[in-house]
Amino acid sequence: MLKRLVVTGYKPHELGIFNDKHPGIxxxxxxxxxxxRGLLEEGLEWVIISGQPGVETWAAETxxxxxxxxxxxxxxIILPFLNQEEKWNDAKKAAFESIMAQADFTTVLTKRPYEAPWQFSERDKFLLRNSDGILIIYDEDNEGSPKWMKRLAGQRADAGDYEVLTINAEDLQLAAEDMQAEKWE
Structure with missing residues (x-):
């Protein structure tokens, strides 16, 4: 049973999303x-993200x-380093500040500003060590930034009791069709 779930996926630009009004969101x-919701019915207690724009922010809002x-x-929300958002545009910063204000728990792993890519690697290892599973919005035909976390999560799953769940392009198409059908009901 999953109690602590990491949720991650693409950044907005990787999906061709450049504003909050995009119909794909x-x-x-x-x-x-x-x-x-299905996982909550089975006992899920925590959704864990690292505060990145895109899928992680939308997951927190959801x-x-x-x-x-x-x-x-x-x-x-487990941030890899201090001031993660400092170079983001105003809309991304506002969304970030909103989710940070609403979160039940926040921390910064390295307690210092960005220094090098190792901070992202440490974040990923920490998240996998401190969760029971991961939900990744990911499409094998469009790798992008989530491929690294998916690879690490797969290794963790192969080594023991860890669940890797994905939402792929077909799942998103089904969600879109469900939403369209509801409009006509």
């Missing part, structure tokens, strides 16, 4: 909500909405 959020239905759900 509600579809991604719907797919996340459907999957997380989890906050699900807290209305599942008040025991908690959200943790």
């Amino acid at each position: 509600p579809v991604i959020r719907r797919a996340l909500a459907d999957r997380i 989890a906050f909405e699900l807290q209305e239905e599942y008040p025991s759900l908690q959200v943790a």
